Amino acid sequence: MEGENNPVLNPEVIQNSELANDKSMLLKVCTVLSYTVIFNTCIYKAPQVYAIIHSGSSAGISLTSVILEWIAYSIMLTYHFAKDYPLETYLEIVLMVLQDAILTAIIVVNRELVNWKVIPYTFAYMLAFIVIALNWLSESLMIIVIGMTTPILCWSKVDQLMEILWTKDPGSLSTLSWFITVYDTGVRILTTMVILKDMAMFINLTVSEILNIAIFSSIVYFNFKKNRNAWKPVELTQ
Template identity: 30%
Template sequence: MMAKLEDFTEVISDYLDKGLVLIVADLLSLITVSSCLIIKVPQINTICTNKSSKGISVPGLCLELFSYTVMMSYNYSNDYTFLSYMEYPILLLQEYVLIYFVFKYQDILGRKTQIIAGLYVIICTLIYLKIFPIMILTFLVPFCTPIGATSKILQLITILRTKDARSVSRTTWALSAFTNMKDVDFAITKE
C-alpha cells in the first residue's frame, strides 16, 4: 500500500515538473474535450425535433468536416499524444450524425452524396494506414482555422438568407465559441 502511494506521489511530482503552461494546456484540453462530448448534440436534437434543417449551411458543415478531419489526421499521423487532439474524433462522430440529418431533411442523400462519402472514407483510410502523404496534411493545417471561421460565416449567411434560425441551436454555438477561444489561447501559449 505504501509503495502505491509513493508511486502516485512520484507521478504527481513528475507531472507538476512539466511546468505551469503545459499543465494549464492539459486542463484546457480536458475542459474542451468534456464540452466536445456534447457540443453537437443540441443541434442534432433541434433538427430531429423540428424534422427540418432549414437554415443550416451544407457548405459550412462540409468545411467544418474538412477542418476536423485534417486536424485529427495531422495529429494522428504525427503520433501526438491522444489527449492533445481527443476532441477531434469526438467532434467528427457528432459531425457525421449532424451531416446525415441535415442531408436527410434537405433531401440530398442521393447517389452523388454517396460517391463523395465513399471517397472521403477511402482518403481517411489511406491517412490512418499512414499511406497518405503527411506533407499534404502539413500544408493544409494552417488553413483549418480560417476554414472553420468560414464555415461559421457561411452558417450566418444561410440564416440571414433563409430568415430561419429555428434549426440552429444556441447551446451548440455557445459551446463552439468557448472551444474556439480555448484553441486561440492554446495557440498563444504554444508560442
C-alpha cells in the first residue's frame, strides 16, 4: 500500500518516466540525423553537376523531372516557412531548392534552351514563392498546396524513371546523388513522424521515397549491366 502511494515507486509513474526518457532520446537521435541530412544536402547535387560538366553532356537526365522537383521542393520550403516549423527540420530543403535551380540552369545552357520565353515562368515562380512563404493563403488552400507536391514529385520521379527504363541507360545520372536522396528522404520520414506529426508531409515523403529507391536501383542495375558488358572478354576469331 505504501509503495502504491509513493510516486517514486508507483509503476505507472515509472512507466511514464521511461516513456518520457525514450521520447527524449528519440528526439535527440532525430536531431542528429537532421544535421546529417543538412550536411549531405550541401553536396547532394554536386556529383550530378560534376558529371555534366566533366562529360559535357546532360544525357539521361530528364529536364522536366528536374524542374518539377525544383517546383515541389520550393512549395515544401515555403510551406515549412509559413508554418514556422523549426529550421533544422527543413534547412536542407533550402539547399535542395538552390541546387535544383543551379542544375536546371546548367542543363538549359548545356542543351542551348536559353531564350526570352523563360522570363514569364520565372516571374510566376517568384510570385507563388512569396505568396506561400508569407502565408497569404487560407489554411484550406495551404493544405491543397502542400498536397500538390505529392503528385508533382511523383510526376518528376516517374518521368526520370521512365527515361532510364526507356533508354536502358542512366547516362550522366549520378548514383551518389540518388543514394543521398534516398537516405535524406528516409530520415525526413522519421523526423516528420516524431517531431512534426504532419500527415500530409508524411504521405508526401513516403511516396517520394518509394520512387527514389526505384530510380536509385535502376541506375545501379543499368550501370552494372553496362560495366559488365564493357568488361566482357572479346572472342578471338580464327
